[in-house]
Amino acid sequence: MTVAAAILAEANNLPEGALIxxxxxxxxxxxEAVDQALSRLNKSKELMRIGHGLYVKPVQSRFGVRAPAPEKVVARLAETYAETVAPHGAAAANRLxxxxxxxxxxxxxxxxxxxxIKLGAQVVELKHAPNWMLLPGTGRAGEAVRALVWIGKSHAGEALSKLKRTLLESEVKELVALRRALPGWLSQSISQRLMQHG
Structure with a gap:
């Protein structure tokens, strides 16, 4: 079995978005043999190069071949490099x-x-963010923080009034509890909108 065939055999057993x-x-x-085999597999489109020395296996679907889902690749990157990763504020605002x-x-x-990282025709951007923007990674309170930063200071109040109606009580409490870690304007907006009674 050639090195390329052996790499492909291993890649076929990996879940979608796994890094190679x-x-x-x-x-x-x-x-040298592994590098050459990876390069050949990339040229023959059996693997996709997504960054320096990093590859993923394209997904065969009934509609043809596609790149793995960005969120799956990003989750693997986070795991591999022990990073905290979270969706951008615009995506969070849309979801909420x-x-x-x-x-x-x-x-x-x-x-x-x-x-x-390049996934076929799509480019996925990873932007360094301060720790407070990544807390807590995937929960709705964390999404709310990122959405509010994206919305900005002048519209944060009305967004918080809406969140007060749509988030679960436990999520509102979690958001209130995050105030200490947040910038002053955001912490103040959360106090004013979420801690008023009624």
Whole structure:
């Protein structure tokens, strides 16, 4: 079995979005042989190069071949590099019903460095963000924080009034509890809108 065939056999057993890098394939051949095989598999479109030395396996669907879902690739990147990653504020605002605008770009915040990954025709951007913007990663309170930052200071009040009606009570409490970690304007808006009675 050639090195390329062996790499492909391993790739076929991986879940969608799993990262493939030469470092993890050195049991199949020398670094040079593995690099050459990965390059060949990329040219023959059996693997997709998404960044320096990183590959993913395209997904075969009944509609043909597509790139793996961005959120799956981003989740694997976060796991591999021990980063915290969260969807951008525009996506969070859309999901929480604060805007009907659908983001045209796929952007994620990360605790790691800025970088772009290419998934077929789509470019996924990872932007470094301060820790408070990544807390808590995937919960709705965290989404609310990122959505409010994207909406901005002047419209945060009305967005919070809406969130007070749509979030669960436990999520509102969680958002209130995050105030200490947030910038002054945001912390103040949350106090004013969410802690008033009635």
């Amino acid at each position: 890098s030469a470092k993890e394939l050195l049991h199949l051949g020398s670094r 019903g604060l805007t009907t605008q659908v983001p045209t770009k796929v952007i994620y915040y990360t605790s790691g460095p800025n970088r772009k």
